[in-house]
Amino acid sequence: MLPIMIDVKDKQVTIIGGGKVALRKLSVFLEQGANITIISPEVVDEIRALHEEERIVWIKREVLPDDVNEAFIVIAATNKRSVNEQVKKYSDRNQLLCVVDDGDCGNMQMVSFTQKGTFTIAVSTGGASPFLAKKLTSQLSQPFDDSFIEKLAIISSKRKEIKASDLPEWEKRKLLRELSYKLEVIENE
Ligand SMILES: C[C@@]1(CC(=O)O)C2=NC(=C\c3[nH]c(c(CCC(=O)O)c3CC(=O)O)Cc3[nH]c(c(CC(=O)O)c3CCC(=O)O)/C=C3\N/C(=C\2)[C@@H](CCC(=O)O)[C@]3(C)CC(=O)O)/[C@H]1CCC(=O)O
Ligand SMILES: NC(=O)c1ccc[n+]([C@@H]2O[C@H](COP(=O)([O-])OP(=O)(O)OC[C@H]3O[C@@H](n4cnc5c(N)ncnc54)[C@H](O)[C@@H]3O)[C@@H](O)[C@H]2O)c1
Structure with missing residues (x-):
């Protein structure tokens, strides 16, 4: 499987099941600004509370075939193998599917x-x-403390400056490469 960064802000994430594992997956997507729907007859208290605060949508019933139609990401997180397998059948092969009780069943793993x-x-x-x-x-x-993160932010703005400059391409490339070695220098600036 390919590790990539995905912007899930405003994307639809549909999670089937409302137990502890669903909650852990949900928390990550919520923090990243996704739209979350939980489909499950029962949910843990934390999911119920998020629904009452209108931060997620909870549909209180068992999963139906059309439930995952609009989802960018589908997570099959029930405690029943047959239901998780069914969710795979409901999903389109172009959707991202994570199956929590069998990592090889879907096409995405957290x-x-x-x-x-x-x-x-x-x-x-x-x-x-x-x-x-x-x-x-x-x-x-x-090893990566707050000062490293600050230095990375400085490198990032210097990189933007170099990219926007009128320098010849070869010189830009040279400077950009040198930037990555400059953590020490930035520290002393
Ligand atoms: C990394 C993390 C991300 C996340 O959940 O967001 C994640 N699991 C985490 C924790 C965790 N999961 C489990 C334990 C108990 C101890 C243990 O068993 O080790 C703990 C530890 C804990 O809870 O502390 C049990 C477990 N997990 C899976 C199965 C089913 C199976 O494999 O059959 C079972 C057995 C269930 C059973 O008991 O039968 C399956 C998957 N879990 C994955 C991801 C994917 C593979 C990632 C990888 O291998 O790197 C995959 C394949 C699918 C998926 O879920 O995407 C998250 C850490 C978050 C963090 O860093 O804080
Ligand atoms: N991937 C992981 O990180 C990980 C970690 C631990 C366990 N697991 C596996 O994940 C599964 C779920 O674990 P859990 O602790 O959240 O279980 P749980 O029993 O707490 O929750 C299961 C949820 O599935 C719901 N559900 C059952 N049938 C359903 C249906 N037909 N439609 C919709 N929802 C339905 C239940 O209402 C419940 O909310 C376990 O089977 C375990 O093997 C995965």
């Missing part, structure tokens, strides 16, 4: 990640050990 500013560390074990993915993300994030 990754463990931390994100600060424009900087992201993401780890996938491809279903081998989600817990290990979580642990490694935490370990790998350790």
Whole structure:
């Protein structure tokens, strides 16, 4: 599977099931500004509360074939293998589908990640050990503190300046490459 960054703001994310796992997936998409619909006869208290605050939509019933039609991303998160399998049949092959009880059943898997500013560390074990993915993300994030994120922001604005300048292309390329080595210099500026 290909690791990519996707802007899910205002995209429709439809999650079938309303248990603990649905809640964890939901939280990530909510934070990223997606439109979320939960379809499930029962939900955990946190999902009920989000629905009452009108931050998500909860449809209180079992899944039906047309429920996923408008979704950009579909997440089959019930505790029933046969229902999750059914959700796959309802989904179009051009939709992104994550099946939480069988990572190879869909065409998308969630990754463990931390994100600060424009900087992201993401780890996938491809279903081998989600817990290990979580642990490694935490370990790998350790060296990158707030000062690193600030330096990255400075590099970003310098990069925009270089790209917008009238310098010859070869010189732009040289300067852009040099920028990536300049963390120390920025620190001392
Ligand atoms: C990374 C993370 C992202 C997220 O959920 O957003 C994520 N799972 C997380 C946590 C976690 N999941 C599980 C535990 C219990 C300990 C353990 O089993 O390890 C813990 C640990 C915990 O809860 O602390 C159990 C589990 N997970 C899956 C199955 C089914 C199966 O594999 O059969 C079962 C067994 C169910 C059972 O008990 O039967 C399946 C998937 N879980 C994935 C993602 C995808 C593969 C990612 C990868 O391998 O890298 C995949 C394939 C599909 C998907 O869900 O996209 C998130 C960490 C978030 C963070 O970083 O904070
Ligand atoms: N991918 C992961 O990260 C991960 C982690 C742990 C567990 N799991 C797997 O995920 C599954 C769900 O775990 P959970 O703890 O959220 O379970 P849960 O029992 O807390 O929740 C299951 C939800 O599915 C809903 N549901 C059942 N039948 C439905 C139907 N026909 N239509 C719509 N909704 C329906 C229930 O109402 C309930 O809200 C488990 O089977 C487990 O194997 C995945």
